[in-house]
Amino acid sequence: MGGMFFDRLRERISTIDSVVCVGLDPDMRRIPDHLSEHDLPRWAFNRRIIDATHEHAAAYKPNAAFYEDADGWRALRETIAYAEGKGVPILLDAKRADIGNTARRYAALLDHADAITVNPYLGRDSVEPFLSREEKGVFVLCRTSNPGGSDIQNLELDSGEAVYERVADLADGWNEHGNVGLVVGATAPEELQDVREQVPDIPFLVPGVGAQGGDAEAAVEFGLADGVGLINSSRGIIFAGEGEQFARAAGEAAKRLKRQLNRYRT
Numbered sequence: 001m002g003g004m005f006f007d008r009l010r011e012r013i014s015t016i017d018s019v020v021c022v023g024l025d026p027d028m029r030r031i032p033d034h035l036s037e038h039d040l041p042r043w044a045f046n047r048r049i050i051d052a053t054h055e056h057a058a059a060y061k062p063n064a065a066f067y068e069d070a071d072g073w074r075a076l077r078e079t080i081a082y083a084e085g086k087g088v089p090i091l092l093d094a095k096r097a098d099i100g101n102t103a104r105r106y107a108a109l110l111d112h113a114d115a116i117t118v119n120p121y122l123g124r125d126s127v128e129p130f131l132s133r134e135e136k137g138v139f140v141l142c143r144t145s146n147p148g149g150s151d152i153q154n155l156e157l158d159s160g161e162a163v164y165e166r167v168a169d170l171a172d173g174w175n176e177h178g179n180v181g182l183v184v185g186a187t188a189p190e191e192l193q194d195v196r197e198q199v200p201d202i203p204f205l206v207p208g209v210g211a212q213g214g215d216a217e218a219a220v221e222f223g224l225a226d227g228v229g230l231i232n233s234s235r236g237i238i239f240a241g242e243g244e245q246f247a248r249a250a251g252e253a254a255k256r257l258k259r260q261l262n263r264y265r266t
Contacts, residue, residue, distance in 0.1 A: 004134070004135055004178065004179065005089070005114055005115050005135065005136055005137035005179055006137060006178065006179065006181075006203060006228055008089060008114070009058065009059065009089060009137070009203075009228055009230075010227070010228050012058050012059070012087070012088070012089060013058050013227065013228060016055060016056065016057075016058065017258075017262065018056050018057070018058050018258045018261075018262070019058050019220070019223075019224065019229060019230060019231050019261055019265070020056055020057055020058055020230075020231060020233070020254055020257050020258050020261065021057070021058060021059045021060070021061050021091065021205065021230035021231060021232040021233075022049070022053050022056075022057045022059075022060050022061065022232075022233065022234070022237050022238070022254060023060075023061045023062075023063065023093070023207075023232050023233065023234025023235075023237070023238070024046050024049065024050075024060050024061065024062040024063075024066075024079060024234075024238065025062070025063045025065075025066050025234045025235070025238065026041075026042040026045045026046055026066055026075075026238070027066065027239075028041065028042070030239055031045045032045075032242065032243055032244065032246050033243075034243075034244055035048075040071055040074055040075045040078065041075075042066070042067070042071075042072060042075035042076075042079075043074070043075035043078040043079060045238075046062075046075065046078075046079040046082070047078075047079070047082055048246070048247040049237075049238050049247060049250050050079070050082055050083055050086060050088070051247065052247040052248060052250050052251030052254070053237065053250055053251050053254040054083070054086040054087075054088055056251075056254040056255050056257075056258045057088050057254065058088075058089075058230060059088060059089045059090070059091050059114075059115075059230055060079075060083045060088055060089075060090055060091070061090075061091045061092075061093050061205075061230075061232055061234070062076060062079060062080075062090065062092060062093065063093040063094075063234070064076075064092060064093060064094040064109075077112065080112055080113060089114040089115065090112075090113045090114050090115070091113065091114065091115040091116070091117070091137065091139070091205070091230070092109055092110075092112075092113040092115070092116045092117070093116075093117050094106070094109060094116055094117060094118075095117050095118065095119050095141060096109070096116065096117075096118055096119065096130075097118050097119040097120065097121070097122050097126040097127055098122065098126055099122060099125060099126050103125070103126050103127075103128070103129045103130075104129045106129070106130075107129035107130045107132075107133065110130065110133050110136045113136075114136060114137060115136055115137030115138065115139060115181075116130060116136070116137070116138060116139070117139045117140075117141060117183055117205070118130050118138055118139070118140055118141070119141050120140050120141060120142075120167050120170060120171065124170070124174065127140070127174070131174055131176070131177065131179065131180065132177075133179075134177040134179055135179070136179060137179055137180075137181055138179055138180050138181065139180075139181040139182065139183050139205045140167065140170075140171040140174075140180060140181070140182055140183065141167070141183045142164050142167045142168050142171065142182040142183055142184050142195060143164040143183075143184045143185055143188055143191045143192070143195060144183060144185050144207070145185025145186060145187045145188070145207045145208030145214060146185075149185065149188065150188075153167075154191075162191075164191060164195065165194065165195070165198060167182075168182060168195045168198050168199050168202075169198065169199075171199070171202065172198075172199045172202060175202060180202060181202060181203045181204060181205055181229075182195065182199065182202055182203075182204050182205070183204070183205045183206075183207065184196075184204045184205075184206060184222075184223070185206065185207050185208040185214060186206050186207065186208040186209045186214025186215050186216065186218060186219040186223075186231070187208040187214045187215075189214075189215040189218035189222075192204075192206070192215075192218055192219070192222045192223065193218065193221075193222050195222075196222035196223075200225065201225050201226070202225055203223075203224065203225045203228045203229040203230070204222070204223040204224070204225070204229045204230075205229070205230045205232060206219040206223040206229065206230065206231045206232065207232045207234075208232075209231050209232065209233050209236070209257070216231070216257075216260055216261060216264070217264050219231045219261070220261050220264035220265055221264060224265070227265075231257075231261055233253075233254075233257055236253060236257070237250050237253045237254050237257065238250050240252065240253035241253075
């Protein structure tokens with residue numbers, strides 16, 4: 001897909017009237033038995049999920065952790081090609097960052113995806129190879145949805161601001177190409193509101209809605225910037241059902257989430 005990521009995402013959101021991001025995390029322990037004998041069971045699983053959910057998906061978010069073996073990378077390549085054939089952008093949840101040649105190698109992942117998540121804690125030079133890909137989206141981890149997210153992200157600095165607030169400020173300064181987003185979880189709605197007030201123009205990727213029980217209304221109210229942003233559900237959609245009807249259940253779950261979120265969109 002060509003063009004600037006957030007422009008394409010805005011068009012996709014408008015076309016399907018949805019801000020749902022479907023996390024493609026095919027845990028091998030939970031893939032239905034009838035797919036387990038497939039040459040690439042993760043790809044077979046994802047293809048059926050995409051067939052069932054693409055009408056409701058503003059983006060797909062495969063987490064790299066579920067693909068980091070030889071067959072997994074093959075499954076991921078097939079998944080990305082299939083999703084893009086359906087017109088759905090791919091956001092690779094890789095949380096990468098490093099320095100020098102290592103960072104540049106990590107950034108090469110963007111040859112195969114439309115956007116990526118990055119870890120800001122090594123500073124500007126560690127994410128620069130991603131930021132310089134002007135046509136790609138770069139979502140910077142800010143306030144994550146996991147229970148331990150506050151251990152570091154909520155620490156108060158000498159300036160009086162929290163670490164996550166400093167990250168938001170840095171990301172705002174890194175947004176020279178208009179390709180930066182922030183990852184801010186729906187399980188911390190007060191911080192979600194704080195970050196939105198701090199950076200009113202940056203789209204968010206909001207995880208934590210669904211299996212983690214995040215605040216869907218806050219996710220929409222504070223996660224979108226001028227209507228653009230992504231509200232992610234992974235397990236709550238892809239593992240909504242079991243057995244041979246798993247894909248149908250996933251499609252219904254994606255549709256329900258779309259309707260739920262759209263109640264709060266203006």
